[in-house]
Amino acid sequence: MQAGTTPRHTAGTSAGILAGLASGALWGLSFVAPRMASGFAAMDVTAGRFITYGLVALGMMAWGLHTRRLPTLRQFLAALLLSLLGFTGYYLLLVLAIRDMGVAMPALIIGTIPVWVMLLGKPRGLRWAALLPGLVLTVAGLLLMADVPSAGQGGAGQELHFWRGLALACGALVSWTAFALFNAAWLKRHPEVRATEWANWLGVATGLGGLVLWLLAGTPAAELAATPGIAFFLLLCLAIGFGSSWLATILWNIASQRLSASLCGQLIVSETLFALVYSFAWDGHWPAPAQWAASVLFTLGILASIKAHR
Template sequence: MGNDRRTIAGVACGIGAGALWGLVFLAPELVREFSALQLTVGRYLFYGLFSAFLIAPVWRTLARKLGRREWIALGWLALAGNTLYYILLSSSVRLGGIAMTSLIIGFLPVAVTIIGSRDQGAVPLRRLIPSLTLSALGAVCIGWQALAGPASGAVTKQVIGLLCGMGALVSWTCYAVGNSRWLARLEHVSAHEWNLLTGAVTGAQALLLIPFALVLSTASHTTLAWTKLAGVSAGVAILASMLGNSLWNRMSKLLPLTLVGQMILFETLFALLYGFLWEQRWPTALECVAFTLVVLSVVSCLAAHAKSHARPTTEPIRSCSSANA
């Protein structure tokens, strides 16, 4: 019964995180006059500022709990899951469109679940094959129209957008796996505190990127445009980075890595939903099929984990890679 409650709570957190993270696909469309680097710097400056403000009262106590390894981990997790990932994602959306980018990011569950299946106590990969198959089919359906239809721009732009999307896929896969495993190790640091620490480190990285953003910018912008960028950046920082990451970290402490991977699908689903609202259209038949496949993928993965929990064990299964704790 306890495992069931943890699973339900974890899935709810995963859905919430996906709903908030889906907003990041819209941000590049809202401020197209600015580069991906400028948008990344803006978002993570606000994320770092908000995180530093919230963590300030407990900073001294929290800092004593962290050693050199933890700070190194925060550095590369902030880079892989935030700074580098969002530069690549924004570039992919601009060059290839939301649908193509969603297709590529839609393969995240497959990558994370395959890696997580090697953890001690994880559900065997053979039992996850139906879920992975449905996930892959859903991802293919999501982006099929964008890839099969006429290109919206030059072929070179499409190829670069595809490569940026693939880079974002690799970057966030590394983050998802590494972050889950670190959260499993850090029993003395809460998921919320880890999120704020990640935000503070990401903000520091954004500060280092400001000179590059200024040097590489060739266009001039009005005061209204800069205000719009600040508003979008602050909104994405609060909703996606602060609240979304907090829900994701909470979920990562409740669910095993094989199930964590499936939860990423909700980001893709909500990104598409927001895209339909932005484009003011209904989903096509193929997109409806994709929605159905994705939902069935998550349901089948939940069923596989429920069967695993039902089996008697001599020791409770720890979430998120207890083997590497």
Template sequence: MTQSRRFWGVASGMAAGALWGLVFLAPKVAPEASPMMLTAGRYLAYGLIAALLIAPRWRRVTAALDFKAWRALAWLSLAGNIVYFVFLVVSVHFAGVGASALIVGMVPVVVALWGLKDKDSPPLSRVAPPIAVAALAVGLIGWESLSQSGGTSHDGGQTLIGLACALAALLSWSAFAVGNSRWMGRLPDVSPHDWSLLTGVVTGGFALLLAVPAVLTMGVWSGEAWVRFLGVSVGVAVFASIIGNAFWNQASRLLPLTMLGQMIVSETLFAFLYGFLWEGRGPTVIEIVAMILMVISVVWCVRAHRPAAIAAVESEH
């Protein structure tokens, strides 16, 4: 039974990563859309679908929420969805899918570093090595991206903007991951699925406000461009936000936290795969080395946070 739970948990985590990785292709499929338009389109669709799904249970679910919980939903929706996706789209435009996916894929490392002051966290000496490996991976992919920019100051400047936006997306998503986990712990009467749908509804409200300046600043689009945009918006909302989150919630129920953190690596690897397929090329040597370092860093960092590992360190002191 334990092996069966682990198998289906890993399968669910991999499925979530495969669906989340599609997000990195959105700016490539609909290049006419600005970051604001893509964000507004995706989260308007997500908000509408989430509202329809939670409508039958709305009164019962919201009865458990107070003002602080609604305020938390607001900033979590901004950090984990609106702000994160805007930075991600800009990063993909300027730095490419590979660089963006690798940097954002460092979320488990940043979250682990963020939680060093929490109870039962390992000492800095234990997580410093994997963090150094992560920094090396980011440095390699950044150097690779700047090298591919052609050496001109204009292209190099755009690449630097893209890399900076990827780092901003990483910090935004990490803040969401930490805050979301803590708030779910404070609300045991709200299921993870309902909390995700509530986040979607609030995000849809913000997307509605974002849609106004996005539409006012857009240019003239052809019918084909509108079809691509609507397809990307609905597709990413359904597959990444609704189905992907459902798979992740299932993995969260079946796997221990130490294994669950490692599943986030699958999102980055699938994003790399989709990017290579879209660009019609294979990975460079530096990209392969950076991916390997990233996987090593995440797995190493997660293992450093295992209760047994922490207990061993404490017994040594």
């Protein structure tokens, strides 16, 4: 233990790390969900997840209204903006990317968020040269993985889908990186707001965004209800709306309150690793050698970044 570090501080840091890892495990489910609901439009998957999140959050707010306060207008506007960056807009881009290029590559691209959060939220006193090993390893893993989706696939149409998916995944990367930085900064400035409160406020804002998305571009209710597999789709929306959204957001807020933005960002690697595990389990096969190698390089890159941060 370093000088000046109290047991309470150490316990708080450990709890923050565990909360961040748990949120990553829950977020990993959202990567494989579009594959599981392949018979439904990307917009419906996105809207279903976030409308469910909004309903859960609204129910929790109503249940504890006598002990919890409502957000001010300024707080709700902040929640609305952050919900667009970290939930509705981000996940729509991600779902579209997964439809174009599968799970593995978008998962690895999103997995570089820890590096970007570290670069943009670098603590003072940390040398840029210390970050170089992690960056090199991560980029090497991504370059190796980039060849996997196109292996054995010819044709200009499929190539177009790959590059379009790559652009969408990068857009999702930018969106969530901004959310991670702004959300952590907001929570640090408002320690009086509890993690559950902020998750509920974000949830209501996200639910409104999901409803707007569905009304503008979603499948009409009657047509959606007649789609084969609708019962499974609704259960899936409940699982990712409650687990991958509401519960994961509470855990992430706990991590954001107890850890620095750059250290907190490193924990997002658990989302990528769980997403890959869930994807391979769903497909029923082991990763290809290139995928193994890319995952190892990627993980080593994150570990190098964590070491540099310490």
